Amino acid sequence: MKTYLDVSVDRKASQRLGHFGHRAIGVFICLISWVVLDLSDALAQSPRVEIHARHRPPDMFVDDRGTISGPLFDIVNRAAEIAGVEPVWLVRPMANSLGALEQGSDIVLPRLYRAPEREGYVLYHGPFNDITKKVQFIYDTRRPVDLNELADLFGLHVGVRLRGYYGTAFNNDKRISRQAFPGEEQLIVELGRGTVDIIALTNLQGFARMAEEIGYTTWQIADFALEQDEAIWIGTARGSNASVLLETAFKELVDTGVGHAFYEQESSHDH
Numbered sequence: 476m477k478t479y480l481d482v483s484v485d486r487k488a489s490q491r492l493g494h495f496g497h498r499a500i501g502v503f504i505c506l507i508s509w510v511v512l513d514l515s516d517a518l519a520q521s522p523r524v525e526i527h528a529r530h531r532p533p534d535m536f537v538d539d540r541g542t543i544s545g546p547l548f549d550i551v552n553r554a555a556e557i558a559g560v561e562p563v564w565l566v567r568p569m570a571n572s573l574g575a576l577e578q579g580s581d582i583v584l585p586r587l588y589r590a591p592e593r594e595g596y597v598l599y600h601g602p603f604n605d606i607t608k609k610v611q612f613i614y615d616t617r618r619p620v621d622l623n624e625l626a627d628l629f630g631l632h633v634g635v636r637l638r639g640y641y642g643t644a645f646n647n648d649k650r651i652s653r654q655a656f657p658g659e660e661q662l663i664v665e666l667g668r669g670t671v672d673i674i675a676l677t678n679l680q681g682f683a684r685m686a687e688e689i690g691y692t693t694w695q696i697a698d699f700a701l702e703q704d705e706a707i708w709i710g711t712a713r714g715s716n717a718s719v720l721l722e723t724a725f726k727e728l729v730d731t732g733v734g735h736a737f738y739e740q741e742s743s744h745d746h
Contacts, residue, residue, distance in 0.1 A: 521561040524717045525582045526551055527572040528564055530681060533741060534586045534604060534707055537566055546737040547585040550603060551709065553733065554724035570637040570657050579712045583721065587710040590640040591647075598713045600725035602706035603734045610641045610701040613682065613694050614673045615666055622673065622697040634662045634671035641675050642703040659685045667691055 528548070530537040535545040543564050555562040562583075572584045577596050588608065589599055612628075614620040621627065629650045637655040640646060654671055656662050659682050662674045676682050679696070686694060709725060711718040728734040 521559050522716070522720060523561045523563050524555065524720065526562050526564045527567040527575075527582055527584050529566060529569055529572075529586075531586050531678065532680070541566055546734075546741040547603065547707075547709070549737045549740075550725075550728060550734050551583060551585055553737075554721050554728055557724040557727060558720050560720050568658050569639070573638040576710060576712045579715055581715045581717050582712070583717050584710040587708045588640045588705050589708055591643075593640075593710075596713055597710045598715075598718045598722070599708040599710055600722065601708040601729060601734070603709065603729070604707040604738055606705055606707060608642055608677065608703050608705040610645060610703075611676050611679055612673050612697040612699065613666065613676060614697060615669070616693045616695050618669060618672065619695075620673050620697065622699045624699060625701065627699070628673070631672040632670070634665055634674035636662065639675075639677070641677060642701055642705070644703065645675065645701055660689065663689060663691050663694075666694070673697070 528535055528537055528543045533545070535543065535547045537543050543566070548564075552562055554560075572582065573593070575582050576584055576593075579596070587593075587597065587599065612620075612622055612633075614622070620631065625644065625648070631652065633651055633653050635641065635653045635655050636659075637657050639655070645651065654665070656665060659676075659678070662671075662676075663682070663686055665671050666674050686692070711721065725734075
């Protein structure tokens, strides 16, 4: 039989448990709310896609501070806006970017030529511009080279950029002995050393700037150059998220002429 004291103790214990229960429920509700809010924020965030840039006038410009501009910059940003994607721009060497595409990485690579060896892993978007691609050849004045036609390259060691595209006439001619290096600086070093007899370039401006930076002065442009009409494309890896997210948006910019309009707009600006 419970005494008055026992009943009083039980009542107080129940009250304490009740208070604890209410507080526990309140904490639980707060935790659920935080989780729901975090999930809502995560779902609301746009998917991010990495875009690789490099200095290639007049399609794309990268200044000394790393600021990116140009018609391809505007085109990719507009496509990202249409697709609801957040573009993350990074300055990367072409060889690294092509290697990433070959591995199926989730990136976008503006300013690509359509090369047969890339068809298996690159999905092309565009074209957005047409240019006359000019391949120039540089030799060291301490070891002059007489170059008047393509056949004069036969028997020479020709330095090229790793995964570089120089047009079908050059890339597909098996009589040309090519040695590939990661970028302009390495090409300059190997030309200076005499590892190669001559180097092929599609970006003379970039080469000249790099040569000046490292103090290489004994170079000369050969009289002969290759010229070929080429279209400018934007590339993604086949089957990648970037391809899925942006393919329709890029097609819209081509079909509506908006991509071409960005180039017309650029032609009125000086860099």
